[in-house]
Amino acid sequence: MRVSFQDAKHLISLVGLFAAAVGVFVILRAAVVPAGFGKYGHYRAGAIDDNRARAVKFAGQGECVYCHDAQLQVRDSGRHKTISCEACHGPQAKHVASDGKEKPAKPDVIPLCLNCHEKDAAKPAFLPQVVKADHYTGTTCSDCHQPHNPKM
Amino acid sequence: MVHAIPGVEGFMYPNEVELQWGLLVVVYPYITGLVAGAFILASLERVFRVEAVKPTYRLALLTALAFLLVAPLPLQLHLGxxxxxxxxxxxxxxxxxxAMFGFVYLWYLMVVLLVEIWLDYRADIVRRAQSETGLLRIVYRVLTLGSMNISPASLHVDERLGWIMTIVGIPSAFMLHGYVGFLFGSIKANPWWSTPLMPIVFLFSAMVSGIAGVQGIYMFSMWVRKKTIDMRCVDTIGTYLFYAxxxxxxxxxxxxLHRTYESSESFASLDFMVHTRLFTSQIVLQIIVGTLVPLAILAATQVLTLAEQTRKRMYATASVLTLIGIFFMRWNVVIGGQLFSKSFLGYTTYKLEFATREGLLTAGVLMILPLFILWGLVKLLPPWTEETAS
Known part of the structure; x- marks a missing residue:
């Protein structure tokens, strides 16, 4: 069968429709994908600067030792020696910057201890673990266990 | 003191106790499988010139489209x-x-299926754009994309291009469902899923479910419309269903067999699971009710000379049982793969909820929704050959 251009003309609309769809996609993509996306990896490059601009919240335990050396010595003599101060006391950059005037909140003892010491089959056996329902006697953990050196 | 968690037996890691992938992740491969299978059945007529299945050609395309439109919904509901x-x-x-699968989906929907349906229906759309009135006329006029040319030469162009689209469509349909199998088969941490056979198994089970689905929908719609079922057509589909x-x-x-002979470290755990928690869904529903019984029925239709009415009933039964069997194949893959611990020392239980975002009710609605869409598509673009002939 002889086919002229006129007989295939309806396909131009079809191709046009696809071209329009691709066009809309390209415009939409340009409009919504943030600038710098993909520059370093599968993320927005500006996110690095945004993070850099955020205020530092942790002081690092090198700062703690200046004033709290006694507590650090107790900690270093026990099983908590690898736990950094701010792991339990929270981020203390403001405390350091204000020369101790900005007082940190006291840790909420029972939930804090249970973060690590609640019984869980997936935790390694060397980690002392308790079942709160069986172990709790109405006092707080720190009544019996000195937190900086938890040996009883 | 040992704290027993209800439904958990032996040792489970904490993140294994509750299943992350529920019923909607079962429904997802089931629906995409029906799409791929229905399309492959349609391509039989188009590419391989199997004239006998022509009455189901358009119905199969519309079925594929209806299910494909719903296919992303289970995942979107599951993920939020x-x-x-x-x-x-x-x-x-x-x-x-x-992410790459998203493009396979888009390609299959936009380029393969919609174009093929448009080309095949173009003459009907143009005729209806001229004969219908009111809103329907506008809808059909939009669907013509501005061209009213249905000269024999332009329809010849459609026919040739449609044929090319079907050729392109077959590997696309294979990719569409092979990819779903690939997603599971490539999860190397899970011995229930991790096998290179997974994409091929998914593909063939997709073909089986799609063929059975179209067979069932065709017979049901003929019964509803009080029209005669084309026995040559259902016999041929029955044969293909049997082979697939x-x-x-x-x-x-x-x-x-490979898993049993290889007997790798996971085997004892998986074997135990198949004999206990998956016994009903795997052995009873998937293998016996959903595979061996329909296979026996289909085999009987191949070797025995049976009355027309008997064959109809047998095909209908085989289609329904096949669809049940393939559904439970998906269930056993998705749910089964999460019931055992990666320690191979424990088992958990899947708790199916009812009226929740990922519950039974939602899954039921998602399974019925494509049938409503299909009903709408059939009203808009009637696939029946007898009407086209008239």
Whole structure:
């Protein structure tokens, strides 16, 4: 069968429709994908600067030792020696910057201890673990266990 | 003191106790499988010139489209934040199989299926754009894309291009469902899923479910419309269903045989699971009710000379049982793969909820929704050959 251009003309609309769809996609993509996306990896490059601009919240335990050396010595003599101060006391950059005037909140003892010491089959056996329902006697953990050196 | 968690037996890691992938993740491969299978059945007529299945050609295409439109919904409901799914297209991660699958889906929907349906229906659309009135006339006029040319030469162009689209469509349909199998088969940490056979098993089970689905929908719609079922058509589809099913079953048995003979460290755990928690869904529903019984029925139709009415009943029964069997094959893959611990020392239980975002009710609605869409598509674009002939 002889086919002229006129007989295939309806396909131009079809191709046009696809071209329009691709066009809309390209415009939409340009409009919504943030600038710098993909520059370093599968993320927005500006996110690095945004993070850099955020205020530092942790002081690092090198700062703690200046004033709290006694507590650090107790900690270093026990099983908590690898736990950094701010792991339990929270981020203390403001405390350091204000020369101790900005007082940190006291840790909420029972939930804090249970973060690590609640019984869980997936935790390694060397980690002392308790079942709160069986172990709790109405006092707080720190009544019996000195937190900086938890040996009883 | 040992704290027993209800439904958990032996040792489970904490993140294994509750299943992350529920019923909707079962429904997802089931629906995409029906799409791929229905399309492959349609391509039989088009590419391989199997004239006998012509009465189901258009119905199969519309079935594929109806189910394909619903296919992303289970995943979007499962993940939440459906508006984020667009990001898969805007900023796709080249290393993510799922992101690349989004493009396979888009290609299959936009380029293969819609174009093929448009080309095939164009003459009907133009005729209806001229004969209908009111809103329907506008709808059909939009669907003509501005061209009223249905000269024999232009229809010849459609026919040739449609044929090319079907040729392109077959590997696309294979990719569409092979990819779903690939997603599971490539999860190397899970011995229930991790097998290179998975994409091929998924593909053949997709063909089986799609063929059975179209067979069932065709027979049901003929019954509703009080029209005569084309026996040559259903006999031929029955034969193809039988062949595809034998290949599918052989592949699954090959996988089972391989696992049993290899007896890797996970085998005892998986074997225990199949004999206990998966016994009903795997042995009873998938293998016996959903595979062996329909295979026996289909085999009987191949070797025995049976009355027309008997054959109709047998095909209908085989189609329904096949669809049940393939559904439970998906169930056993998705749910089964999460019931055992990666320590191979424990088992958990899947708790199916009812009226929740990922519950039974939602899954039921998602399974029925494509049938409503199909009903609408059939009203808009009637696939019946007798009407086209008139």
């Amino acid at each position: 934040h459906p508006e984020r799914s667009l990001e898969m297209y805007l900023t796709p991660h080249k290393e993510s199989a799922m 099913f034998i290949i599918d079953f052989s592949l699954e048995m090959l996988d089972l």
